[in-house]
Amino acid sequence: MTTLQTPPTPAAADPRRPAAPAPTARRVRAAAGLAGRYLLLALVFALTVGPFLWQLSTSLKGNGERVFGYPPQLLPAHPTLHHYAEVLDTVPVLRYAGNSLVVALGSVLTNCLLGSMAGYALARMKFRGRGLAAGIFLATMIIPFESIMVSEFLVARSLHLTDTLLGVMLPGAASGLSVMLMRNAFRRLPAEVEEAAILDGAGEWTRFRRIALPSVRGTLAAVAIFSFVFSWDDFLWPLVSLSDQGKYTLTVGIQYLSGTFTNDQRVIAAGTMMAVVPLLALFFALQRFFFRGVGEGAVKG
Amino acid sequence: MTGRRWYVPWLFLLPALAVAVCFFIVPFANTAVLSFTDASTLGGGTFTGTHNYARLLHDDQFWQSVRNTLLYIAVVVPCLVVLPLLLAVLVQKRIAGIGFFRAVFYSPVVASMVVAGLIWSWLLSDDGLVNSVLRGLHLVAGPVPFLTDAHLLLFSAMAMTVWKGLGYYMVVYLAALANVPRSLLEAAEVDGAGAVRRFRHVTLPLVRPTMVLVATLAAIGSAKVFAEVYTLSDGSAGPGGEARTLVYTIREVGLGLGGEAGYASAMSIVLFLGTLGLSVAVTRLNSREERA
Numbered sequence: 001m002t003t004l005q006t007p008p009t010p011a012a013a014d015p016r017r018p019a020a021p022a023p024t025a026r027r028v029r030a031a032a033g034l035a036g037r038y039l040l041l042a043l044v045f046a047l048t049v050g051p052f053l054w055q056l057s058t059s060l061k062g063n064g065e066r067v068f069g070y071p072p073q074l075l076p077a078h079p080t081l082h083h084y085a086e087v088l089d090t091v092p093v094l095r096y097a098g099n100s101l102v103v104a105l106g107s108v109l110t111n112c113l114l115g116s117m118a119g120y121a122l123a124r125m126k127f128r129g130r131g132l133a134a135g136i137f138l139a140t141m142i143i144p145f146e147s148i149m150v151s152e153f154l155v156a157r158s159l160h161l162t163d164t165l166l167g168v169m170l171p172g173a174a175s176g177l178s179v180m181l182m183r184n185a186f187r188r189l190p191a192e193v194e195e196a197a198i199l200d201g202a203g204e205w206t207r208f209r210r211i212a213l214p215s216v217r218g219t220l221a222a223v224a225i226f227s228f229v230f231s232w233d234d235f236l237w238p239l240v241s242l243s244d245q246g247k248y249t250l251t252v253g254i255q256y257l258s259g260t261f262t263n264d265q266r267v268i269a270a271g272t273m274m275a276v277v278p279l280l281a282l283f284f285a286l287q288r289f290f291f292r293g294v295g296e297g298a299v300k301g
Numbered sequence: 302m303t304g305r306r307w308y309v310p311w312l313f314l315l316p317a318l319a320v321a322v323c324f325f326i327v328p329f330a331n332t333a334v335l336s337f338t339d340a341s342t343l344g345g346g347t348f349t350g351t352h353n354y355a356r357l358l359h360d361d362q363f364w365q366s367v368r369n370t371l372l373y374i375a376v377v378v379p380c381l382v383v384l385p386l387l388l389a390v391l392v393q394k395r396i397a398g399i400g401f402f403r404a405v406f407y408s409p410v411v412a413s414m415v416v417a418g419l420i421w422s423w424l425l426s427d428d429g430l431v432n433s434v435l436r437g438l439h440l441v442a443g444p445v446p447f448l449t450d451a452h453l454l455l456f457s458a459m460a461m462t463v464w465k466g467l468g469y470y471m472v473v474y475l476a477a478l479a480n481v482p483r484s485l486l487e488a489a490e491v492d493g494a495g496a497v498r499r500f501r502h503v504t505l506p507l508v509r510p511t512m513v514l515v516a517t518l519a520a521i522g523s524a525k526v527f528a529e530v531y532t533l534s535d536g537s538a539g540p541g542g543e544a545r546t547l548v549y550t551i552r553e554v555g556l557g558l559g560g561e562a563g564y565a566s567a568m569s570i571v572l573f574l575g576t577l578g579l580s581v582a583v584t585r586l587n588s589r590e591e592r593a
Contacts, residue, residue: 044391045402048406051424070438071437072433114316117313118313136318136326144525144572146527146548147551148328150560150562151332153342155324236527254415254419255419259535265423272420279411283407290407
């Protein structure tokens with residue numbers, strides 16, 4: 001809090017400085033400031049969305065159209081969906097997407113259920129070994145997955161989980177982050193909520209299911225979205241644990257689309273779009289929860 | 302609370318604990334043990350003491366990956382600490398359409414690294430958009446080898462990491478900026494402090510803890526960099542693999558043909574200690590400066 005102790009700045013103390021600019025001057029300055037703000041926003045907009053749009057434009061261009069050279073042809077002259085059909089013919093994209101969906105939905109289910117159960121016990125029950133249990137979940141957040149992936153592969157192989165979708169899903173089935181987010185959410189619930197239920201003789205499971213869980217739906221949604229996106233976007237573990245092409249998830253499959261299956265940039269672009277558009281749609285529909293998850297996840301992570 | 306049987310909490314914890322132990326604690330312990338053996342990925346292995354660690358000292362490939370990874374951290378962390386903060390300040394004011402801009406700036410975060418890699422490969426390839434424009438404007442004679450020169454590949458990957466991380470840290474900073482008391486900023490304005498001055502002397506000290514958090518997260522993320530380099534180079538990490546990062550080498554050594562699980566585990570332990578050291582270092586650095 002050094003700020004509060006700094007002496008008034010010379011500029012502020014200068015008596016010659018006018019107390020406030022004239023009203024019109026101030027309005028002009030405000031308008032200029034606003035225009036500058038929008039200009040900067042537009043610039044960042046171009047930098048963030050530009051790469052996506054160029055890929056989209058490429059994917060829609062016909063075979064006769066230029067995709068490289070100068071000046072770049074920004075918009076397709078004869079937009080066609082032909083290359084999207086070609087992707088489907090070249091690689092089993094729908095199958096990969098199906099695999100990704102199975103893994104991601106499984107991960108959502110387990111993270112919500114196992115994460116909230118564990119979080120509930122850690123937040124609402126006092127018992128010996130609670131610190132140890134919490135420590136284990138914290139440790140999983142501190143140990144980088146990358147540093148254990150070789151042994152993870154060995155463990156998965158000894159459990160016959162390599163080359164299975166279950167094996168892709170299980171290591172992320174109850175992440176430390178999910179457990180900790182749920183624990184913090186349950187902690188915020190006032191004790192009185194449960195006391196009435198205890199008097200009614202409701203068991204621990206009933207209290208968890210009927211009273212505690214419905215009160216933390218917001219956090220549950222954040223955990224669900226986090227798990228879905230993390231699982232859908234994960235690349236390293238599926239790359240390591242899957243060698244059967246039929247089991248590929250979308251990230252691994254799309255990576256092999258380029259170079260291995262085709263060199264046509266239009267087809268690769270179409271494949272990329274098919275991989276990313278569903279996720280972007282999900283994001284724009286559920287923005288609120290995404291941002292909430294980031295806020296909570298970062299602070300606790 | 303009374304009358305609960307002792308095992309009830311453990312029933313709630315059991316499934317999640319089983320996952321954590323089976324897929325984190327056990328592999329971690331296994332990694333530590335294997336790092337002192339000559340185990341191959343197929344199995345077997347005998348205890349060899351600190352041989353693997355001694356071997357690391359003279360392994361050029363390992364040191365190359367360490368250097369590349371450290372360079373990655375050194376470039377990416379300052380960018381991801383400063384740029385998202387400026388971006389957060391830019392989108393903080395609730396002007397018309399700002400919700401849309403915030404969402405759009407976040408969108409690269411949602412895309413997978415593979416998708417980002419394919420998009421950037423196409424932008425930066427020899428006949429891609431960037432090279433076409435540079436050549437069309439006669440700024441360069443031949444195509445710039447963004448993806449085929451090891452150093453440029455590394456820098457392209459860094460640029461992509463920053464591009465993809467901007468939105469995430471922007472949201473983290475937005476939460477911090479929301480906690481800066483309005484009254485403090487207004488008081489400074491009344492005192493005649495301009496926007497830059499208000500930012501430096503009021504906002505910055507208050508978001509400092511968040512900057513430390515972001516620095517830690519970005520440093521750990523950069524220490525683990527893999528997918529960026531892998532996807533931009535079609536899995537090769539540049540000519541001769543010279544842009545290899547630590548994780549890239551761990552995977553290459555531990556899981557490739559004739560995988561040396563023991564030796565790769567020693568590298569993994571180095572990576573683990575490195576990330577641990579990074580978070581300790583950032584925290585220490587911060588507390589020292591705060592005292593000063």
